[in-house]
Amino acid sequence: MADVARLAGVSGQTVSRVANDRPHVDAATRDRVLAAMREVGYRPNSAARALRNGQFRSIGVIVFELSSFGNTRTFNAVSEAATAAGYAITLIPVLNADQGKVTGAFTRLQEQAVDGVIIQIEAHQLDEAEIHLPDGLPVVVVDSNSYYDYPVVDTDQAQGARIATEHLLDLGHETVWHLGGPPTSFAATRRRRSWEETLIARGRSVPPVLVGDWSAASGYAVGRQLAADPAVTAVFAANDEMALGLLRALHEEGRDIPGDVSVVGFDDQESASQFWPPLTTVRQSFADVGRQAVAALITELDTNEHHHQPVSVPTELIIRASTAPPNRP
Amino acid sequence: MADVARLAGVSGQTVSRVANDRPHVDAATRDRVLAAMREVGYRPNSAARALRNGQFRSIGVIVFELSSFGNTRTFNAVSEAATAAGYAITLIPVLNADQGKVTGAFTRLQEQAVDGVIIQIEAHQLDEAEIHLPDGLPVVVVDSNSYYDYPVVDTDQAQGARIATEHLLDLGHETVWHLGGPPTSFAATRRRRSWEETLIARGRSVPPVLVGDWSAASGYAVGRQLAADPAVTAVFAANDEMALGLLRALHEEGRDIPGDVSVVGFDDQESASQFWPPLTTVRQSFADVGRQAVAALITELDTNEHHHQPVSVPTELIIRASTAPPNRP
DNA sequence: GTGGGGATTGTTTACGTTAACAATGCTGGC
DNA sequence: GCCAGCATTGTTAACGTAAACAATCCCCAC
Structure with missing residues (x-):
């Protein structure tokens, strides 16, 4: 950033303004800065950004058993939806979901400075008492029971x-x-x-x-x-x-x-x-479940308030050749 | 961290030493700091860490088509291996792998301050000329042709x-x-x-x-x-x-x-x-492929040198009931 | 012509952490 | 008893960014 500023003959602050598309920058200056950015190959450092802003534009996902079909599909939809919304995905896979592992996964996510967490683990594997979330870290639970104190999204x-x-x-x-x-x-x-x-x-x-x-x-x-x-x-x-x-x-x-x-x-x-x-x-x-989970999390992130209605995604019967009326003897 | 330091009656530096398990800390002091950490609920902020240390303990993964069986399995293995090695996984899914998307994914990963990247996209979808990697960002390619300038891991x-x-x-x-x-x-x-x-x-x-x-x-x-x-x-x-x-x-x-x-x-x-x-x-x-990819990347990270031998993971024939000698007419 | 106000740009500072260095206190050998 | 040397602890500075504030400059209304 300093290089860019020097090359463009402006202050770092102006570079920051250009990088974030803030107003109060002259068009000519902006072009000059953009050119300098290209030349230097400038990429904002998200670590510094995260440090400064207190948020990372990143969503943590805790998944148990990524190998199973449904979990994978849901995770896939989550990652796509999150990416579309401009969030990165940080994944913590949990191999054998015992308390310690899940708690450990949370700890790691906290350290990763994620803005929110989507838990994709069947809820009865979690013991609420065991999990200490830092206040203000929004959580959405997928595929679980609905008596949790977090928004829940699941198939009906x-x-x-x-x-x-x-x-x-x-x-x-x-x-x-x-x-x-x-x-x-x-x-x-x-x-x-x-x-x-x-x-x-x-x-x-x-x-x-x-x-x-x-x-x-x-x-x-x-x-x-x-x-x-x-x-x-x-x-x-x-x-x-x-x-x-x-x-x-x-x-x-x-x-x-x-x-x-x-x-x-x-x-x-x-x-x-x-x-x-x-x-x-x-x-x-699964795609809807994933999308809804991300949507619920982003709502929480933006408004900073829970809304506890569980989301139920409806299903649809697909009739093929494996069903028919019974043979009458 | 400041709170912990105050509570334990030590300096921030000592807290840092305890957090990182560094030597030169008195046992009694260490216990006091640990107790204070627990009380405050201290978690190191990895953004600040990353900023200070220049690395994030995080691996970026670019995947094309997470929905397919093999890719998912490999990704799963990658995430497990990386987690085991103490790295977090940042996923960038690429929906329709055109040049722009892949380049964009790279850009995002750079911004995410990952230490290295595993690309799990069939290589012919990539045009080397189009992809500008910052120097020093190690890359491993999975499931691809082997004429790349990066280590390649794939099934034989x-x-x-x-x-x-x-x-x-x-x-x-x-x-x-x-x-x-x-x-x-x-x-x-x-x-x-x-x-x-x-x-x-x-x-x-x-x-x-x-x-x-x-x-x-x-x-x-x-x-x-x-x-x-x-x-x-x-x-x-x-x-x-x-x-x-x-x-x-x-x-x-x-x-x-x-x-x-x-x-x-x-x-x-x-x-x-x-x-x-x-x-x-x-x-x-797939598990081996994923593990090998992570191993290759970590080697690169640690030693800072490429070794270009492609890794080929052997396969095994599983004989079941769908094959038999032909009926002789 | 003059002053107010907005647009543009720069300066300072803080985010949380840790490396480098400094300071202090203690141990042990002579 | 004295000093070298090590263990322990503290202080300072820096990582890259952006908010808050300050400083210009220009334009326009009067």
């Missing part, structure tokens, strides 16, 4: 599970089995509960829940039980991956899909349309 | 394609068709070339290449042609997603896998083992 899990279950019932199935996600997941819990409530509301029997861990392999393992049971004619899988494993188990057992068994997934991951058969599933908009 | 695409093709030939197939990735991708190009070279080395005919865009949907679209051609008995798909679409096309055409047609994929994404049938595929270790 209940609605998604309901339309999936109702779709199968409307096709004429007597009841719907459920291949659930891990009980440690709030999303899984809410999908399971909504499925159950939907069945009860329609006066149907509620079959026992089979539980996987989101992975296709677990869907296969659990799916073998479902495939072997001729009473099963309709299954709602808590995500597409497990549905994929279930499809394989049904194929192996020689059961026709959707002739013998209808399957609905959840996510609408890109390849779901290419499963065999193409999967009927609940599309959730 | 040629070896992977070779073992896939040889596996099919060894099973007794006359030749191997190829469902290739987009020609704009270096990885796709190298896989295609290696497949071709392997066929030629064995004196086999080289069928025309069919090209997809990595997506399962494109694999299906292209796969329909392959499925309709009875001469096709073995296909090497350039990634698992396209293989999934191909499997669907073969199922639709009523062709038995692996009885009529054998299929090999590339990636070994998690669900490949649950495809129908479970997919024989080439496993590439």
Whole structure:
């Protein structure tokens, strides 16, 4: 900056004004400074800026398990939205989400001088008492329970599970089995509960829940039980991956899909349309969740006030070839 | 920091020494300072640190298309490795990789005061002439061609394609068709070339290449042609997603896998083992690529010298149920 | 012609940290 | 007992930027 000032024959302050597009700079002077900047290859040093202004134009993101499909997609949307809003993204991945790790991640983010934090970790893994946030560091929580003292953004899990279950019932199935996600997941819990409530509301029997861990392999393992049971004619899988494993188990057992068994997934991951058969599933908009989370955080940053209404992003049923009315014997 | 110093009755310098675990601090004093830190909730301000030290302990990552499987996995590994090494990750996603965007991403990273950059964009999308790096900002390129003036880390695409093709030939197939990735991708190009070279080395005919865009949907679209051609008995798909679409096309055409047609994929994404049938595929270790990239960058940071040998991470053939010897008519 | 007021530019200072140097006190060998 | 030398602690200055304030200068209304 000093070089630029010298070259342009102005003070550092004027360079600063030009760099920040502030008024009160003569057009000729501005051009001179801009030319000098180009010549010197001047880039403002954001460390100094951050130090001076007390903010970094940077958003910290704490993610647990970037490997899973949904988390990745959401993170992707968050990063795009943040970038579009002129914020950089500082990522802290947390491998095994225990208290210490999460708290440590927070500590690191504080040190990184981020302006706000988006936590993308299922909330029950957090113990509020354990996490000490500095006052004034805005936080938005994604994919979690909503009793937190922070704004929460999430897919409307209940609605998604309901339309999936109702779709199968409307096709004429007597009841719907459920291949659930891990009980440690709030999303899984809410999908399971909504499925159950939907069945009860329609006066149907509620079959026992089979539980996987989101992975296709677990869907296969659990799916073998479902495939072997001729009473099963309709299954709602808590995500597409497990549905994929279930499809394989049904194929192996020689059961026709959707002739013998209808399957609905959840996510609408890109390849779901290419499963065999193409999967009927609940599309959730990770992109919207990410965008909304960033929007909520930026609102907090700008206005400095929480608004605690949780944001629920609706889902949409995508009907493909894996569901059909049951074969009447 | 001033508060801590006052509370502990020492100077700021001593607090700094404690914070950085420097010697020359009395044990009693250290404890007093630590207690004061806890009481005040002191966290060092990394902006000031960065300003003072000229480095941020932060690595910038430029990623094109975080949505694709491989990129995401690699990025994930990069973030974990960097975190383990005590570096934070600053992500700049680039949506549509044109020159301007990439250059802009660089600019932003420079402003973010990162210590080094990992570029995870296929290199042919970059035009070296267009990119002006400040001297001394170390760069490592992932997944790209290797004629760059930066260290390059990538999966050994040629070896992977070779073992896939040889596996099919060894099973007794006359030749191997190829469902290739987009020609704009270096990885796709190298896989295609290696497949071709392997066929030629064995004196086999080289069928025309069919090209997809990595997506399962494109694999299906292209796969329909392959499925309709009875001469096709073995296909090497350039990634698992396209293989999934191909499997669907073969199922639709009523062709038995692996009885009529054998299929090999590339990636070994998690669900490949649950495809129908479970997919024989080439496993590439994105985790290794990410770790190596970080290691190379940190070496550069520490020693301040390039070492230009490209790093090639080997692949491994995972044999499952989608490949078998051809049916002899 | 004169003074007020706005536009433009410069000067000073502070942000929080740490390197370099200075100062103090203590230990031990002669 | 005295001084060298080391351990401990404090003081000063600087990193690059921008806010606050000060200083010019020019234009225009009277």
